[in-house]
Amino acid sequence: MFLALRTEVEDALREALSTLELPTDDLGIEEPPDDVDSVLASSVAFRLAGELGVAPPQAAADVADEIDTDELTYVSRVETQGPYLNFLPSEAYFAETLANGTDDDYGTLPNRDESVVVEHTSANPTGPVHVGRARNPIIGDAVANVLDAAGYDVDRHYYVNDAGRQMAVFTWAYETFDEDDLETEPERDRIEYDLVRYYRKGNEFLEEGPESEVEAAEAEIDAIMQGLEEGDEATYERVSEVVDQVLGGMKECLARLPAEFDEFVKETRFMFDGSTDDVVSRIQDLEESVYEEDAWQLELDEYGIDKNLVFLRSDGTSLYPTRDLAHHEWKFDNYDRAVTVLGEDHKLQAEQLRQTLELLGNDTDPLRQVLYSYVNLPEGKMSTRRGTGVDLDDLLDEAIDRAREEVETRLDDRIRDDDLDEADVERIAHQVGIGAVRYDIVAKQPTKAITFEWDRALDFEAQSAPYVQYVHARCCGILEEAGIDLETGTSEVETDVDASLLETPEERDLLETIARFPSVIDAAADDLEPHQVATYTREFAERFNAFYRECPVLADDVDPDLREARLALVAAARHTIANALSVLGVAAPRSM
Incomplete structure (x- = not known):
């Protein structure tokens, strides 16, 4: 609903500015601080003050006077706070958020009829996957997931050298x-x-x-x-x-x-079909092409790249970049957009690739390259028996072992749940352990180097995967205690409820956070930044925990209608956090 409200605010602002005969190109829409009741704000008055010849607060008031909230569905009123216009949500906004949030696929945006190929991992098949490269499949898979949730037709490719x-x-x-x-x-x-x-x-x-x-x-x-x-x-x-x-x-x-792929594309494909030879011939025809130091090279210093692209050896054999050029032209022929996830050590090659593609006559606007720094481990925390480096398998095994130990400790500290057997403990250990690795890596901006630390990643109390996963488990526990059968995958929660009964600050904050989920997906897909979803899940967990502390759901003294409304809110919260974790590739345990 946040996207619908934003559209409504944009349209209302444009209409008001048009009435005042003012430019409508920059609306200054932003999210307000947490201590402001509105869900959207506009700083447009700063820009308009000079044109109106008044101070910014007066400009804001003039614009607000031109907005008729009676014609709006999701905005109840517009208030000014100094130079800012604040847009407050209506009851219809909350009611539709609650109704939509109980859908299993909540957060998934409409089909855009646009295809995207996401290439990631693509580690050379010379041995086990090393932990230093673990960020590539984790970020790559999350990028593909967020694009898929945003309505793109996504193919996941592994390019095989x-x-x-x-x-x-x-x-x-x-x-x-x-x-x-x-x-x-x-x-x-x-x-x-x-x-x-x-x-x-x-x-x-x-x-x-x-x-x-x-x-x-x-x-x-x-x-x-x-x-x-x-x-x-x-x-x-x-x-x-x-x-x-x-x-x-x-x-x-x-x-x-998990990180799975739709296709493993071998580079020999572009040698055997003649496209590599075609690329070589076309590059040789470029005026930037030279033969020196026993190899054909492309001089790119004119374009701010101080290292030549070597594309053909003296013996006539091509190189990886040459075949990758043919590979990318194939992508352009078959997809509307192409996204490649690369380690920071490939930054130069990425620049050479893009510039050479342009020299060959390709429009590179559809190409986006996501660069990431590597994952480090604390000194002495892990080592392999042979001293050949830490493999991804080692990291995942260690994560599961540590999560199992934490889960068993927590069970020993409380009365054991008779329904939680050893198989459940093992399931939770896998979900929490691997979820902790994925979440801790994907939650950081890709360009920032990170050191993976177990205590932080597996902290059930801090802003980690277990902290967020526990919210989903808590939602499941409430719904099951209310007699809802979650095994079938269908919700029996009453959805025809009175959302206006959810009037406490904690209930409204949680509803507003649920409403923003589709917009978070939209922004993360546009920016190719799945860490925005991780940031959202931490905020979501805080909002849900505040609701859980202040708003009893199943207590005997809760009014039956309010009970049903709160159950619907818990169901909406469950779907929202489960779908957000799914985008990140993190499991949503039913119990912890």
Whole structure:
């Protein structure tokens, strides 16, 4: 309803300004401070004071006089506070918020008939997913979720680097060495942990092996790369045997978050269909193209990029950026918009890509690139047995273990619920543990470096995932105590209630917060900033907890009509917080 109210305020302001024969291009609409009763405000009077020849407070009063609230549905009155116009909600605003909030899909915006491809993660298939890259699938998945909720037709893509030197080395090592040649055991019983040992062995051999054997190995690695460049199917099958197995294990890891994909797009696709060759030919025709230092390069200093884009080696093999150019032109042909989530170390490549696409005649307005800083872990908190770095699996296992310990401690500190068995404890540990990791990472602005800290992420009392998840569990507990069957997934809460009975400040604050949820989705999608949704959930939790403290729902002395209205409010709160957490990829437990 907040979006509907905002539209109504915009229309009313434009009409009032037109009547006063004033410009309507900048309405100055903003959300007021928490200590103001209105849900929207306008600072337009600052701009208009000079044109009207009066002080800003008088300009605000003049505009307010031109707004007829009798013609508005969701605004009850307009008040001025100095130079500000404050728009107060009507009873219809609260009633429709309550009715809409009880819908299962509340917060989902109408279909925009616009397709978006979100590419994220795209880690090289050379081994397990490292924790330093964990921010990519978490942010990428949340970006895709918020776009989906905002009404876009979203495809989630993982771009697979299956044609670079790393995969040629991996393929050669896999075919060359036997299990007996490997000095270590797999760190986990999953395929990528098994096969990464061949990759490590291969790199070690290339660095330390006998010179003549290394030369022979390099010749074979070059042959693999040439075979892929020439579209040789036999070479592709050799490489794919390694790539597909490692990727299969990586998918299992990412599914734990969960982060799932509609398509895994291999870069060899754009070599075999001729589009990479086409890109190379077109770049060579550009006046910025030069051949120097045994490679074809594109000079971009004229466009503020001080490093050349190398797009073709002297042996005729293309590079990752060249194939990615073809990949992006394919995106432009098949989608209305393209979003790519990248680590901060890819900022230069992102700038080179965009500029080269423009030089090739592409409109890059549909392309948005979300850059993020990496996740660090506190010194000494986690380490792997082999000293090869911390894998995402390690982080998730640790999160589940710590969450299980916290849940069991909390159960021991109170009378155990007979309905909460060991399976429930394990379910809650997974939901809370993995939810804590996702929430703590996605809640920060992507460009800010973060250090993941367990005490903060798993704090049930602070503004963390468990703190917000507990709100959903509390809603479920109230509804179940009222006899509502949540197992079926349908709500039996009475929705034809008198919303005007919800008149305390805590009830109204919660209703207003529920009303804003669709607008939060809309803004987060426009800005590609899912952390805005996380910020909203923390505010929501505070508002709900205030309501829970001050407004009993099922107490014997509560009037029956008020009881039904408050139950409807709890149901609306439950749907809102569940859907907000879902956008963030965080589970909404029914019990905690």
